[in-house]
Amino acid sequence: MVSNSNLPVAIIGGGPVGLAAAAQLVSRGLPVKVYEAGSSVGSNLLDWGHVRVFTPWRYCVDAVARKLLESHGWQMPEPEAFPTADEIVDQYLAPLAKLPELAPSIETDARVVAISRWGADKVLSKARETRPFMLLVETTEGTRRDSARAVIDASGTWQTPNPLGAGGLPAEGEREFGDRIAYGIPDVLGRDRHLYAGRTTLVGAGHSAANALLELDRLAETEPGTSALWVTRSTDLVRIYGGGDADALPARGELGSDVRHLAESGRIRLVTGFATLAIREVDGRLVVEGQTKDGLRNVGPVDRIIAATGQRPDLAVTRELRLDLDPWLEGVKALGPLIDPNEHSCGDVPPHGHRELSHPEPDFY
Ligand SMILES: Cc1cc2nc3c(=O)[nH]c(=O)nc-3n(C[C@H](O)[C@H](O)[C@H](O)COP(=O)(O)OP(=O)(O)OC[C@H]3O[C@@H](n4cnc5c(N)ncnc54)[C@H](O)[C@@H]3O)c2cc1C
Incomplete structure (x- = not known):
């Protein structure tokens, strides 16, 4: 069996959250591997690149990522200005991904299609936490199996939009047209x-x-x-x-x-x-x-x-893992009630960390 020691922490997605997580891990000396499905980092943002976000730059840039960038001469954009999504990629994510500390760990055109544990499906409990994760990764060269000691899912929800049908299922004719x-x-x-x-x-x-x-x-x-x-x-x-x-x-x-x-x-x-x-x-x-x-x-x-009916996570990727999700928002349970659209317009989420983002599956966030 593959051993956990020296394996990287796998990060699924090279968007703002995935790259911030990578910067944080690298700054703590931990090996990391970022899988990005698109041909460049921030590829979901580039899809709606023309849109100006409503959080100014100071909320868009992770503190550790900023430190890393500044150590290479990068200058923080005007903190109170509102960037477009294209600008977030061009002025922040792309330079961050090119840093020598991060670049070797980022693979683009690499889509994680499923995650499990080596030798253990979802049902098997014995020594589960000692078994490395196995990731099925689709690349232009085919599908391979990678190993990781822990996994951070930062894949976002943009690529799985909700259908037009008000009941959450496609409306009649939605596929046809x-x-x-x-x-x-x-x-x-x-x-x-x-x-x-x-x-x-x-x-x-x-x-x-x-x-x-x-x-x-x-x-x-x-x-x-x-x-x-x-x-x-x-x-x-x-x-x-x-x-x-x-x-x-x-x-x-x-x-x-x-x-x-x-x-x-x-x-x-x-x-x-x-x-x-x-x-x-x-x-x-x-x-x-x-x-x-x-x-x-x-x-x-x-x-x-x-x-413009919203998005949901793609739960097919994590099907073999033991997750404890908010029953209708399908995000982590600790945060669901804070952002429930039945209750809030956008919601207030206090700073949170590994406790709130964890699942019954050890080392998966
Ligand atoms: C129009 C619009 C306006 C917004 N405005 C704001 C705002 O003002 N302020 C704010 O804080 N937030 C805003 N958001 C929310 C914004 O999307 C998030 O804050 C931000 O993009 C979250 O970053 P992320 O890294 O979690 O996800 P994403 O940016 O979605 O990045 C996920 C990345 O994962 C990759 N990926 C997906 N699946 C896989 C896979 N299986 N394998 C490998 N890679 C994968 C994608 O290609 C993508 O690069 C807005 C969203 C929209 C749509």
């Missing part, structure tokens, strides 16, 4: 501009929805045929409208206020209390069918649909 449905935040004013100079239905009521709606409204200023129809499952939009000036993150408050203004001024049409059931094609365009308190209703027709 998938070529006209975008998940997350398309780059309406840039890369994807040519697709959105028409009619769009946006489904969802979070900050991604707000960003996309504001961009569609800006596109309409220069592309006259552009219009947006906003559909939400909830009738209470306080979560997205937020606390305005009173928001703990003022830039987030501003986003909420701006989208509220957009809806209340009638510049976009808003349909609330609409539980999406099906997508149908009528005369070459898409109609969304949903359940409302007054019965079935159709909205549209439109050219495209944006599903």
